[in-house]
Amino acid sequence: MADIILHHYWISPYAEKIRRILGFKGLAWKSVEIPIVAPKPDLTALTGGYRKTPVLQIGADIYCDTDCIALALEERQPTPTLYPAQTRAAGVMLAAWQQELFMLAVLMAGASGSVFPDGFIEDRATMFDDGFDIGKMLESLPSKRDHLRAKLAIVERQLEHGRPFLLGDDACLGDFALFHPLFALRSLPQTAMLLEPHAALRAWMDRIEAFGHGEFTDLSGADAVAIAQAATPTSPTAHDPADPNERKPGDRVSVVHESFGRDPVEGELVSSSAHHIAVRRHDPRAGEIVVHFPREHYVVAAVEG
């Protein structure tokens, strides 16, 4: 079976979500450390343009976005499950909260005077359609502090009666999704103190950290591209008769996130479902690749010609 390769950098909160899932599932993986800011030439040779963190590679199949990566890891290693039957929908809905919590955590880190790597602010500004206005962000800080306090109190309340995980005795996708923004807060002394009043929340974070990261060894980006080049995508072509827009295998499409980091990936549709879309592309370095995305929060458009 082809190795699991994670393209990530260590301070990325979304990547921490996947590293903890790898630990939870006891999976071994290869770690490719990617640059924190663009350009990321080895990564984009594989994805066809998507530059966000993390990205999962299995041979010549590339999985973008943690929602899609979580499904791929579940398929590879179904137990322990990220989607316990009793809480499946609730766990996924809980995960939808992560982006708001992530943005609040990043803002708190920025406002705490923490030092970002060179070029970081300029690079991230390019990922928003209208850039970002630091003055406006600072103006919004008092209300964002209120919002974060409310969210932390909700999580604390959910856990304070002795539930080990957010929805009961078993961890689910929602636990990993809400853990990672708090990992960002915990990793800086100036923001870790925001978690101080929340003992049950901190104990829950400790339980997730106890899953570890799974066993991993390092790999270079160039070697990961060579692995893709030598492999053949395993995704079968499949028609989705329920596609609301009647898309079908062979259609040329572009796939792009609806709001943040809008770098479109173009290719030929291979398969799609309610939760997933896969497109085939050819890259001069990586060869034939199939790139996978989630459906929610992504825009699929026809490409003419």
Ligand SMILES: N[C@@H](CCC(=O)N[C@@H](CS)C(=O)NCC(=O)O)C(=O)O
């Ligand atoms: N919806 C994406 C969000 C990923 C995301 O925003 N990751 C941040 C890092 S934690 C990112 O890509 N930042 C820009 C970069 O790494 O180039 C997912 O679930 O994977």
